[in-house]
Amino acid sequence: MTGTRTSTEVGLSTDGLTKSFGGVRAVDAASVTFQHGRINALIGPNGSGKTTFFNCVTGMIRPDSGTVDYRGTAITGRAPHRIAAAGIGRSFQLCRTFGRLTVLENVLVAQRDRSFARLLRGSRSAEDVDRARGWLHRVGIDHLEHAEARDLSYGQQKLLELAGVLMAEPETIMLDEPAGGVNPALIDRIADLVRGLNAEGRTFVIVEHNMELVMSLSDHVVVFDRGRPIADGPPDDVRTDPAVLEAYLGV
Structure with missing residues (x-):
């Protein structure tokens, strides 16, 4: 873990963000804060709404309700190119x-x-x-x-x-499963790139299923389940949170 940055300045945040598809509420009144200047991770079981959340934040789909703020400026519902112009870049789960x-x-x-x-x-x-x-x-x-x-x-x-x-x-980079389908040597290279770019001042928000990578790379972890956050904090706190263990393991 990086462990050298102490900034708690708010970067990207949402308040009550909601998106439904038919009768399924993919993102459910999610209020989340990601720290500026840090490596943030967004994790959760399959189907917990992480990619839909990313798509709402970056303008790929329009949320049904709620707001998205980036460093104090409302960006809710902006077109993707306007969100990119505000300083947010992203990758996709499928290249x-x-x-x-x-x-x-x-x-x-x-x-x-x-x-x-x-x-x-x-x-x-x-x-x-x-x-x-x-x-x-x-x-x-x-x-x-x-x-x-x-x-x-x-x-x-x-x-x-x-x-x-x-x-x-971009000032903030949102990566959707950067390690998905990638060999271990390349995962290490991606991790080193993220650390280096973060040290140069770029903020990261990373959706990832590779828990070893998340826990070693991130400063701040948000956990989603059923479309909303159930825990957030440093990796060591999140990994032992009872609500997180229940969401992942049913215990």
Whole structure:
């Protein structure tokens, strides 16, 4: 665990956030606070509403009720590009890359002022290309810049998606299962990247099922069950919380 940061400044928060699909309430009046400048984790059993919560926060779906605030500014219901412009970037549970574009082109498209038309016209500055190559180097796949994204392994696609997120220069990064389907060596690389980027000032909110990774990486953990938070705090406190043990183990 990092253990060196003591800031409790509020970063991303929700109040009464709710989203239903038919008769199923996926997010149930969830009021959550994530700490700015820290590595926050959002965990919970399958079907507990974590990804739906992410989608409501980042504008992919509109919540039925409740509010989302980012560093004191209401962002509830904004379009995804406007939330990105506010300083929040995200990855997805299933990688979203453009298979027929090269690795370098994927990162260039991910700029905050991205435009397919600009890319297809070859309208890309040397500065943009250098910055994209810098992020590819940072995540360790710069040697693949001319490969098409569809030819990458799944783990390499995860790294490519992260490079694209970083290209937009977000202040807060929300990662949805970054270790899912990834081999242990690559999980270690992703963890090191998160620690390094956090040390440089970026906030993280991470949905993850790999409990070893969560407990070793996070400063602050929020636990969801049935669409709402049931516990939050430092990893060592959360792992022994009776409500968490009941949600996961039924004990």
